[in-house]
Amino acid sequence: MTTVIRTEDVWKTYSLGSPRQVDAVKGASIEIPKGVITGIGGPSGSGKTTLLSLIGLLTKPSKGKVFIEDKELSALSEVFRTKFRRERIGFIFQAQYLIPQLTATENVAIPKLCTDTSRGEAERLAREKLSGLGLGHRLDFRVAELSGGEQQRVSIARSLMNSPEILIADEPSSSIEEALTKDLLATLREMVDRDELTVIVASHDPLVLGWCDRLYTMRDGEIVIQ
Amino acid sequence: MGVQKHSNLASYALGNVLKYRTRSAALLIGLVFATTLLCSTEFIREGLMVDLTASLDEGPDIVVQKLVGGRQTSIPIDWKENVSSFSGVRLVTPRTWGYTDIGNGKLLTIMGVNATEYGSILDSIGTDIVGIGRFLEESDTRKMVVGQGIVDVMAAAGNPRYVGVGARLSLITYDGELIEFEVVGVFSSDSKIYSYDMVLTDINSAAAVLGYDNSTCTDLAIWAEHGSNVNAVALQIDNGIPQSRVLTRDAIRDIMMKTYGDRAGIVALLWSVILMSVVLLAFTASTAGSDEARREVGLLKALGFDTIDILEIRMFESVSISLLGASLGISLAIIYDFYMGAPGLAGYILGWSLVLLNGGIPLVISIPTIFTVYAVALVPILVATVVPAWRNAITEPDTVLRGV
Ligand SMILES: Nc1ncnc2c1ncn2[C@@H]1O[C@H](COP(=O)(O)OP(=O)(O)OP(=O)(O)O)[C@@H](O)[C@H]1O
Ligand SMILES: [Mg+2]
Numbered sequence: 101m102t103t104v105i106r107t108e109d110v111w112k113t114y115s116l117g118s119p120r121q122v123d124a125v126k127g128a129s130i131e132i133p134k135g136v137i138t139g140i141g142g143p144s145g146s147g148k149t150t151l152l153s154l155i156g157l158l159t160k161p162s163k164g165k166v167f168i169e170d171k172e173l174s175a176l177s178e179v180f181r182t183k184f185r186r187e188r189i190g191f192i193f194q195a196q197y198l199i200p201q202l203t204a205t206e207n208v209a210i211p212k213l214c215t216d217t218s219r220g221e222a223e224r225l226a227r228e229k230l231s232g233l234g235l236g237h238r239l240d241f242r243v244a245e246l247s248g249g250e251q252q253r254v255s256i257a258r259s260l261m262n263s264p265e266i267l268i269a270d271e272p273s274s275s276i277e278e279a280l281t282k283d284l285l286a287t288l289r290e291m292v293d294r295d296e297l298t299v300i301v302a303s304h305d306p307l308v309l310g311w312c313d314r315l316y317t318m319r320d321g322e323i324v325i326q
Numbered sequence: 327m328g329v330q331k332h333s334n335l336a337s338y339a340l341g342n343v344l345k346y347r348t349r350s351a352a353l354l355i356g357l358v359f360a361t362t363l364l365c366s367t368e369f370i371r372e373g374l375m376v377d378l379t380a381s382l383d384e385g386p387d388i389v390v391q392k393l394v395g396g397r398q399t400s401i402p403i404d405w406k407e408n409v410s411s412f413s414g415v416r417l418v419t420p421r422t423w424g425y426t427d428i429g430n431g432k433l434l435t436i437m438g439v440n441a442t443e444y445g446s447i448l449d450s451i452g453t454d455i456v457g458i459g460r461f462l463e464e465s466d467t468r469k470m471v472v473g474q475g476i477v478d479v480m481a482a483a484g485n486p487r488y489v490g491v492g493a494r495l496s497l498i499t500y501d502g503e504l505i506e507f508e509v510v511g512v513f514s515s516d517s518k519i520y521s522y523d524m525v526l527t528d529i530n531s532a533a534a535v536l537g538y539d540n541s542t543c544t545d546l547a548i549w550a551e552h553g554s555n556v557n558a559v560a561l562q563i564d565n566g567i568p569q570s571r572v573l574t575r576d577a578i579r580d581i582m583m584k585t586y587g588d589r590a591g592i593v594a595l596l597w598s599v600i601l602m603s604v605v606l607l608a609f610t611a612s613t614a615g616s617d618e619a620r621r622e623v624g625l626l627k628a629l630g631f632d633t634i635d636i637l638e639i640r641m642f643e644s645v646s647i648s649l650l651g652a653s654l655g656i657s658l659a660i661i662y663d664f665y666m667g668a669p670g671l672a673g674y675i676l677g678w679s680l681v682l683l684n685g686g687i688p689l690v691i692s693i694p695t696i697f698t699v700y701a702v703a704l705v706p707i708l709v710a711t712v713v714p715a716w717r718n719a720i721t722e723p724d725t726v727l728r729g730v
Contacts, residue, residue, distance in 0.1 A: 153724035158628055160722070178720075179632060186630025197625045201345045211629040213334040222334070262630070 104266060104298045105132040105155055110164030110174075112150050124150040126321035127164070135296040137288065139312030141304060146318040148302035149194060149270055155300060156189055156268045157181040168266075186214065190264035194271045196255040200244035204230055204254045207243055211261040222261075229257040233287065249280040256287070267291075269301045273308050285311045335635060339642030353707070354651050360600045361655025361703050362662065365695070366671055367597065369663045371590035372690040378582050381521075382575050386447075386547035387556050389578065390563060391571045398571070400542035405567070409546055412562045414554035419443040420543035422529050424536040427498045432479060434523045436497065438532020438543075441466060447549055457514025459491035468531050470495075471511040475522035497525070500537035507531070589674060601706065620718050627723035633716070640715040644707045652703035656696060663689050 112125040125147045132138050132155070140148050153159045154166055157173055166174035173184060185191075198207045205226045212222035227239050233253045243251055252275060259267060267288075273281040285308065291297045303309055317325040343350045390409060392401040401420070409418045422438040441462035456471060472489065480487045480495075489495065489509060496504040513521040533540055550559050556574050564572040573581075623636055662668055 150724075153722075156628075158722060159724035182627065182630055182632050185628065191628055193625075193628075197621065199345075199622065199625075202341070206341075210338075210626070213338050214331060214626075214629075214631045214635045215334075216328065216330040217334075218330050219334050219337055258629075 101133040101136070103131045104134045104169060105300075106130070106167040106170075107151075107154065107161075108165045108167065110151075110154055110161040110166060112147075112154060112159070113162040123321050125154065125161075128318075128321075128323045130316055130323060130326075132298060132300055133314070134298050135292060136313040137292055137299040137301060137311065139309045139315045140300065140302040140318060141309045141315060142318035142324075143304065147321040148318055150321075151318065152268050152270050152300065152302050156191060156266075157185055186211070187262060188265050190259035190262060190267045192255050192259045192267070192269040192272050194274065196251055196275070198243040198251055198254055198258075201242060203240050203242055204235060204246065204250075204257075205239045207254055208258045208261060211258060225261065226257065229260050230254065233257050248275045249277070252276050252280070252284065256284070260291075265296075265298060267297055267299045269299065271303055271305075272301060273303060273305045278307065281305065281307055331635075332638070335638050336642045339639045340646060342639070342643055343646055350647060353647055354654075356600070357648065357651025357703055357707070358655045358658065360597060361652045361699050362658040363593070363600065364597045364702070365656050365659030365699055366663045366668055367590055367593040368695045368699070369659060369689045369691055370668060370672060371586065372692060372695060374586050374590075375583070376690050378579065378586070382579050382582075385575065385578075387550045387575055388548040388560050388563070389573045390546040390548060390567075391544075391573070392569055393571045394569070400538060400544060401546060403541055403543050405570075406546060408567065409548065409563060412559060412566060414551050414559040414562075415548055416551045417443060417447060417549045419447075419547050420529060421545055421547050422532040422536060422538050422543045424532075424544065426525075426535055428476070428479075428495065432523075434473075434476060434525055436525045436527065436532050436535055438527050438529035438536075439547075440529055444547075456511040459509070459511030461511060462526065462528060466510070466528050468505065468507050468527075469510045470507045470525045470527040470531075471513060472509055472526075473513045473521045473524040476525065477512060497535050499535045505531070505535055593671070593674070601702065619715070623715065623718040624721075624723045627719065633719040636719040637712055637716055640711050641708065644711045645704065648704040648707045649700070652700045655703070656699060660691070 107128055107130050109127045109129055110125060111123065111127055114122045114124055116122065128147075128151055130151075140151060142148055150159075154161050154174070157166070157168075161174050164174075165172050168184070173181060176184075199210075205223050208226035208229055209219070209222040212225065213219065217225075227236075230236065230239055230253075233256060235250060235253055235257070238246060238250055243254055246254065252272065256272075259269075269288075272284060276284070288297075288299055288301075289311070292299055301308060301312060309315060315325070316323050390401070390405070391398050392405075393399070403420050406418050406420060409415060419440050424436060425433045426436045428434060439462070442464045445461050445463075459471070462469060462471060472495075476495075477489045480489045487493070489512075491509055491511065493509045494506055495509060496506045499505055507525075507527065513524065513526075529543065530540055532538070533543075538544075548559075548563075550556050556576075560572045560574045563570060626636055626639075627633075662671075
């Protein structure tokens, strides 16, 4: 099994002005293999979201390194990290971050707007992704008019717009009920099996964690169980 | 390559303008208001400058007044001989002028001159100063050449009267009597405000209306010899006649420009205050400043937008609102000034009650003014939205992973 992402003793310290400092992640070293679902569990405040930010190149570690395919991407400049995210990483955020005034299609099309794909083409692709997730009948609804589960699927559709190799999902089941969570997990599983997608999921939902192929557990910023 | 992306960003930005409708509208209204005010002031100010220059060109090189105790008083006409004797003086002619009523509460300027002397100068300047009819002649008495404003105001009166050559108009004298005049000509001049509300007549008729003794006048108008130094001539007169106040054309220009310039300046100041509030509004309410906007920036960055892309979006937003606002403002100013005669503002800037009708306001639109208005509307809004956007855009987008 090839390792896609590897962290080497990464730390993330948020300083709120000394002496008030929060070590959100303390020396985490993990390996994420390609084409499987890796779960990150642990209680609230244990550093799961922070670790995902580091892996997803949304922030730089205070100490340590993040490798993707053996390249130390955490050391790269903002511009390169952004380009990498744009081309290869999909995100499902803890809060879904949809723009309520825009329609489902418009929301999903956003990641393509900073590329040379035409808006029309981006929206066509967005409709295709949404239909694939069973939202073909909600394409032109504003997301504010959609149910929680539907919004969740819009968010997933958006994360797939750049056909990512790596999908990072933070608490994907937080706003949906059990049946929908199962649907979601089935969808993820299908994509992993079909496209060799690498998925990293942070959650404290046992249902989600139970589906993962591999599991890390965090406590107080540290990886405690692998 | 890359064009498609810019068009995507522009259309996204335009979507934002529509999405945050209330804020866009508030900004737009503020901008329209500010640019309308600035523009209408500028049109008048520039028109005034052009007009004043024209009237000064038609006027004398030097004006001599008499001061008693620091106040201007009437001049004995026999000063004329004295002034004529200074070297470099080509012509000296007495003028008697002041303000009078035509019975409707509107004041107009009455100017009495020596027809032959004045006429010869005007001919030599080459100004085609009388449009209809003729100029005054030496033997004329109780005859007048009137400005277009008098024609306009009589035509607009309750019972309209067409004032043309041959018409008879009565002026109210200083002691309440009526004196009837016959119109012999109507001015057509580059200088609108100078001649618009003016009645030109012989010096004795003017003296009768204004209550001057026939041996005195208001001031002496002097034209210098061609090629002589006007300042040197003025200095000689000033030194030679201690009671005189000598004003050269440049000095008169300075006084006039200062008077009008200051008034326009106050309006411009007012305008800047308004503009500042627009900027403040833009700051507090802008896409760039709010939490919602900060989250949007974080989201876009997480999804792969570069800092520069985000700035471009914000720029498109501000530019579209500013250009629209400034264009509407300029259009409104044109309507307000040119079609409505700038009610309120014109009277304030011109600063006199002599303005008769809309036609009397000098207006000029110039490319630099329009350009300035666009620039002034654009730059603050651009700064107010792009700077906070830039500050958001350079921060790490990891905050989007959190629900705040
Ligand atoms: N920007 C920040 N500034 C300061 N402290 C922060 C910041 N972000 C996170 N923290 C702190 O870091 C710690 C870990 O936060 P994190 O969001 O990674 O936890 P989590 O495991 O995702 O929790 P949850 O399950 O509730 O989402 C928390 O104590 C939090 O207060
Ligand atoms: Mg979290």
